[in-house]
Amino acid sequence: MTGAPDGRIRLTVLGGFLGSGKSTWLRHQLHDGALAGAHVIVNEIADAPVDQVMLRGSADLSVLAGGCACCAGLGRLVALLRELADRRVSGLRLDRIVLETSGLADPAPIVTAIRDDPVLAHHILVSEVIVAVDALHGLDQLASEPLGRAQVQLADRLVITKVDAADMAQLRTTLATLRAVNPMAALSGAVHGSPVALPDFAGVAPLPLPIGSGATAAQPIAAVKLSLGDDIDWTALTLWLSALLHARGDDVLRVKGVVRTPAGRLLLQAVRSTVQSPEILPDDGNDADEVDAVVVIGRGFSLRTLQQSLRSFAGLA
Numbered sequence: 001m002t003g004a005p006d007g008r009i010r011l012t013v014l015g016g017f018l019g020s021g022k023s024t025w026l027r028h029q030l031h032d033g034a035l036a037g038a039h040v041i042v043n044e045i046a047d048a049p050v051d052q053v054m055l056r057g058s059a060d061l062s063v064l065a066g067g068c069a070c071c072a073g074l075g076r077l078v079a080l081l082r083e084l085a086d087r088r089v090s091g092l093r094l095d096r097i098v099l100e101t102s103g104l105a106d107p108a109p110i111v112t113a114i115r116d117d118p119v120l121a122h123h124i125l126v127s128e129v130i131v132a133v134d135a136l137h138g139l140d141q142l143a144s145e146p147l148g149r150a151q152v153q154l155a156d157r158l159v160i161t162k163v164d165a166a167d168m169a170q171l172r173t174t175l176a177t178l179r180a181v182n183p184m185a186a187l188s189g190a191v192h193g194s195p196v197a198l199p200d201f202a203g204v205a206p207l208p209l210p211i212g213s214g215a216t217a218a219q220p221i222a223a224v225k226l227s228l229g230d231d232i233d234w235t236a237l238t239l240w241l242s243a244l245l246h247a248r249g250d251d252v253l254r255v256k257g258v259v260r261t262p263a264g265r266l267l268l269q270a271v272r273s274t275v276q277s278p279e280i281l282p283d284d285g286n287d288a289d290e291v292d293a294v295v296v297i298g299r300g301f302s303l304r305t306l307q308q309s310l311r312s313f314a315g316l317a
């Protein structure tokens with residue numbers, strides 16, 4: 001396992017609702033999977049350190065106890081990550097960190113805090129947000145819990161857990177709904193942490209999600225996917241994104257795009273109004289990301305208006 005191509009430590013944020021099975025999945029990945037050898041940070045809100053006991057022996061472990069890492073415990077998370085970065089500078093072998101958040105955490109403030117901290121941004125690349133979704137209860141949580149939707153919207157990868165226990169029709173609806181909430185996340189299935197195939201859900205209707213309440217939530221959150229033609233260049237795209245975030249930052253939850261450039265495939269991301277510096281994606285020929293497309297997740301956007309504003313920024317309209 002290696003760190004980021006630029007030498008930074010890769011940080012994977014693992015989230016998911018309470019009971020989503022993320023600890024089981026993580027344990028399996030640490031033993032057999034792509035996360036073997038990672039330093040694990042487990043965030044415990046409660047005093048009973050269940051996850052910690054389960055993970056002991058399988059990983060180099062830090063426990064962040066007594067406060068959720070996305071809110072009350074955020075300062076302590078930043079301090080812990082700075083300490084790990086310092087230890088690496090002094091010779092500790094550390095290429096990858098996995099942060100297992102509490103089930104109540106919204107990954108967005110965590111990702112933003114790391115990117116906004118000059119010391120952490122220098123040492124750590126938030127390389128992936130993985131969110132576990134329970135095949136039995138995930139659909140209810142998406143419908144009834146804004147936090148459940150926030151977690152899914154932020155994910156680069158959604159792992160559907162307990163696939164064997166779900167009714168097939170419900171599983172397909174869950175998959176279609178996840179795809180509607182976050183069109184760009186890679187989807188995979190798991191049973192007891194081992195990968196399993198997911199059923200085809202083409203043509204299955206997603207569950208209509210409820211409209212939020214409150215002044216800024218008058219409209220439902222939706223994902224809009226723009227395909228970029230050959231005539232949109234990188235400069236126009238980044239200018240347009242900056243303008244969009246300045247004008248409509250409160251309505252944007254997430255932007256993710258993959259654009260082909262002469263330097264390779266570039267990943268462009270914004271979480272809320274923080275834009276991450278673009279990343280060149282490895283050319284592994286095995287990537288789920290769609291090229292030359294941008295997804296905007298937020299409120300009050302239509303495909304037509306977004307496409308029009310992008311084309312006007314590119315000088316095409």
Ligand SMILES: [Zn+2]
Pocket residue numbers: 068069070071072104105106
């Ligand atoms: Zn929190």
